[in-house]
Amino acid sequence: MRMIDLKATLKGAKTWLIKRRMGAFRRLYREITQTQWYSKEQLEAFQLARLQRLVRHVWETVPYYRRLMEERGIRPDDIRQLDDIQRFPIMSKEDLKTAGNDIVSTRYRGALLNTAHTGGTTGLPLPVRRDIWSIAREHAFVRRQFDWADLKTSDRCAYLEGRTVASPGQRPTSLHYYDAVMRELTLSTFHLTPEVVPHYADLLQTHKIRALIAYPSAAFVLAKGCLERGIRVGLHRVLTTSETLDEVKRKTIAEAFECPVFDFYGSAERVCYIHMCERGSYHVIPEYGITELIPAASPNEDCCQVVATGFWNLAMPLIRYNLRDLVKVSQRTCRCGRVFPVVDKIMGRDGNVIVTPSGLQLGASAIECILARILYAMYDMPVVAGRVVQDASDALTLEYVPDAEFTEEHAGRLARVMAEQTPPGMHAELRAKKELDRTVRGKFVSFVMANHH
Ligand SMILES: [Zn+2]
Structure with a gap:
């Protein structure tokens, strides 16, 4: 019998309202199913209109940017073309820390805000405020990403990444929960050992999961465990994120779950989104924000640094935020028919797995989650x-x-x-x-x- 977790389901009902029922989600989702086929000129016009709205918004409601613009003599009307964004300085994580609460829009307070925090391997994790409309809009992009991977709203997904079932230091009675409204199974990444592999495989099957969304390291541990034990779990898709998906991992995951792997890149700051299309190319998503790929200094000259401006989180807008991640740019155009920029490789953290004394197999992202929570x-x-x-x-x-x-x-x-x-x-x-x-x-x-x- 399938266990329905009441708490998870109630939370799911709230998530469902925000992510699937809010006008902000539906309008934007409808819009971006059209704009993905836009020409380069049309996309640039789309971006310019969003950028102008964003700059006007920060001028009117974000104390940090009001001060910065006044100091530099920038007025909202000065933004006449996309390149005008370069009148703003590149913002570092240290700048974000110094800005404190001045980076939060005065229009969004209290119940309208959710708080997450930044990740990354250096520096203090900082709070990221998100308004509920931005959560709905984020989901419009997630929904389109799933469309590209041929996943339907009705397809059940399992998550094996940063979501918490219980803290790593606890010995919980259950290593998963199931949200019947969102049709999402959450498996604990922080309690992953070779011994729990058959249990997780069983959960995937009994919940009729079609897609697994996971850290490459965690999906790899699960995949390898299944192959070694001869457990067959047929999925429709695996989506990976947060670490470099190397060839060994991709092949092992694809073999164990008998399906293709779609990799993607995002950030807690909600400024940049890069994910694969049905043809397997990484696309920079232009309606999400303006992503500047700036050639990195030696010895990584063939790589570019990701500096990004997000259009949709108006509670805490970031302009030209340096994500400190590196990507390898491609001049290719993709055969899928979209003119979105193509990236060959995302130089993320490696997905090495460490084994703890109690036999936990934790990848770099899981460790980073743990350390970020301590530091936060x-x-x-x-x-x-x-x-x-x-x-x-x-x-x-x-x-x-x-x-x-x-x-x-x-x-x-x-x-x-x-x-x-x-x-x-x-x-x-x-x-x-x-x-x-x-x-x-x-x-x-x-x-x-x-x-x-
Ligand atoms: Zn494509």
């Missing part, structure tokens, strides 16, 4: 600097330099988060320090993986 706990604490160091495969140390206002209560909160997030069998330690080993100036937080095998 320090976001509003009086801490001068901090980082998580993975000393060995079985030990995490949170080093931090407390400020004068740092209290026992703060230390207690950090210890709780550490305990919650550290996988079983791993040693977790908090170490207050006078300074971190290398010279630091001002407030910064990063994580360093040392002696990582």
Whole structure:
């Protein structure tokens, strides 16, 4: 018998209302099913109109941009062509941190906002505010991505990526939940061991899952486990994200699940979206925002840095935000008939898997999720600097330099988060320090993986 998880289903009902029923979703989805066949000139006109609206919006309602535009003498009417975006400086993650709450539009407050946080392998994870309309609009793009991968709204999906069933440090009674409204099965990525593979495979089958959305590393562990045990799980599609999908992983995943793999790239900041079409080309999605691909400095000269402006999250708009990711640009046009730019490769983090003492197989993205959650706990604490160091495969140390206002209560909160997030069998330690080993100036937080095998 299939277990229906009530909590997941209630949450799903809310998600369903926002993602599928809101006018913002339906209007934009209808629009972008048309615009995907636009000519280059039509797409540029679309982008310019959105950019002009965005700049007017930030001028009127975002204190950070109002100040920046006044300082630089930029007025909304100055944006007459797409290149005019270059009057804005490139924004770094440090700029975002300094901006604080001034980067949030005064038009969106309270219940209209959702908060997530940035990922990335360097720096303190920062809050990302999203308005509910942007969530609906995001889903219009996800929906079209699924169309390209030949997935229908009625197709059931399973998720094996950053979604949390339970914290890594907990031993939950269940490693999954099923949302009957969205028809989504969530499997815990943070409890993935070779032993749970048959259980996960069984869940995929009993829930009649058609598509798996996963980190390449996690899908690979599951795929390899299925192949080794001779378990057959036929899916229609696997979608992967967040790590480089190398050939070995792609082949293993495709073989185990007997279907093609569609890779994609997005960011918590909601500024850029790149995903594969039915012909297997990576396309930069032009209606999502303006993606500038800027040649990287040596030794990565054939790669480009992704600097992006998102059109749709008006609660926290980012203009020319440097995502610090690298892609390999292609001059090819795709045979699918869309004139969207093509990218050959996304140089993401590698999908190496580490094995913890308790046998968990965690990929780079899963580890990063864990570390980001630990570091995010320090976001509003009086801490001068901090980082998580993975000393060995079985030990995490949170080093931090407390400020004068740092209290026992703060230390207690950090210890709780550490305990919650550290996988079983791993040693977790908090170490207050006078300074971190290398010279630091001002407030910064990063994580360093040392002696990582
Ligand atoms: Zn294409």
